[in-house]
Amino acid sequence: MSQVNLAHSHALGHDEPVPSRYALKVGDIDVMVISDGVLPITTTTLATNAAQEELAAWLGDMFLPPEVCDWPLNVAVVRSGDRTILVDAGLGTEFPGFPRAGQLAMRLDAAGIDAASVTDVVLTHLHMDHIGGLLVEGLRGRLRQDLRVHLAAAEAEFWDVPDFSHTVMPTPVPDVLRKTASRFLDVYRGQLRPFETEYEVAPGVVIQRTGGHTPGHSVIRLESGGDRLLFAGDAVFQTGFDKPDWHNGFDHDPEEAARVRFGLLTELAANGGQLLAAHLPFPSACHVAVAGSAFRFVPTVWDY
Template sequence: MDNISHRGGSALDELVPSRYALQVGDIDVLVISDGVLPITASTLATNAPPPELAGWLADMFLPPDVLDWALNVVVVRSGGRTILVDAGLGLEFPGFPRAGQMATRLHAAGIDPSAVTDVVLTHMHMDHVGGLLADGLKASLRPDVRIHAAAAEAEFWEAPDFTRTVMPEPVPEVLRSVAARFLNEYRGKLRTFENEYEVAPGVLISRTGGHTPGHSIVRLESRGERLTFAGDAVFAPGFDNPQWHNGFEHDPDEAARVRVRLLRELAATGESLIATHLPFPSICRVAAAGDVFRCVPSMWDY
């Protein structure tokens, strides 16, 4: 027992698992935990009556005020390309000491950042682009790496409008400054698309909007198997309460429509779902009863 890693240790063979591999046909997928960050519970459902939100939190055995929010990123290999889907938070936010683990965990998984040919961004919130600004990853990326994002997303962050969000201070200004830094440093590597773009065989980015104007999901399909990385289109409360608004949503009504449409589709196809802020490794399928949904966790394949 003296030789195993301990919780909070720095060894690469962490006691708590932080990566999970699976196959989608011929496509290799690795889910990596970037850690967790705290979020005020009220941000999860800004339009819900407080007693209803309190009841949901109690039913889920979650604290009523501040809870942990998972951060998941994905590495995809297809057609000779290695694709990083989102980049986590990065290391420069002292208020979030348990997040920003991606660079270390890529190394632990045996993935050299210089092997990454493409980065796909579901959107440009700081917990999705911050890792690209961190020294542990930025200096290791190959010079010709391609970064894909919806054109509407890049355009939005030139002059972001937060009037429909309900975010605690100082989050809006931090989001604004991180996105500005990202665009300044990576504009030359940015490859934008309008609605859809196939990054590699069976790896399709599709813009949904809602959460942010250019928010996108990544759909994988190979040999009859399918998986969707939903980014921030789906949060834990959004299964049984899909009309609840998340405080980070820039168009909350559209975000709810996107969520319901996506969950209906996933329930109909039976394909797997991964999302940024569902508990690691977040792989599940969706069951539906009208506009109420359930996240059915997939069995870990040991």
């Protein structure tokens, strides 16, 4: 999965008019960000504790529509040592209401990544837009039998009897989330490698539980040759830079999620590491700067 091979993967004939993959290096670690597509989301979900006029002003400043906007959905493939690690798996294709997401299988092929080469899957959490891709037969059947699936033990335990009392989601969503997580655990339970606090999946690749968004929500930290990168999953949304105290409707513990978000952004601003996240605009690669009592998204210059 060298950058040379990745750069020539267009020979497979799967290229699209808009880029859907982006390669970068973290020291000796190769990273490929892949877009699983976009999801429509009601804008009120982005800030359930904000005044209506404050949210409207932020949306206007960001040139986003007032009622429903597109939510990017990013996953990553990480190569370190002899391990090839899929970080989250997108939505899958079993949700007809979201026809522009669930592109992972096609885009892995387009990137020249053989699903059978994936040795490990790291899951930030078990929401359907992070695990659905692993339930698609076209991808699931191509994965190796000894695949290891890493997630926080607290995450698997939570979905046995999930509590949605602090979330603010459209009515049908909690039930779909519950059913999808339950099915995933049934299918992959024998391949799960749960951890308590953190676990080093490969040299320089550590998954660390943060909680907040879900009880077992985790981030992935990469470090090699003095370079750092954090895949924040759903700990950081687009609103999180300007308004880190805004609650997302999918946060299972909104107050804790805000504390986690503020802490991670503060850390990144201090150490200069790169940030990737599931729902930042593709390819999501950025740095973080302090801006008064909040933060500033500083896009990484594309290297091509």
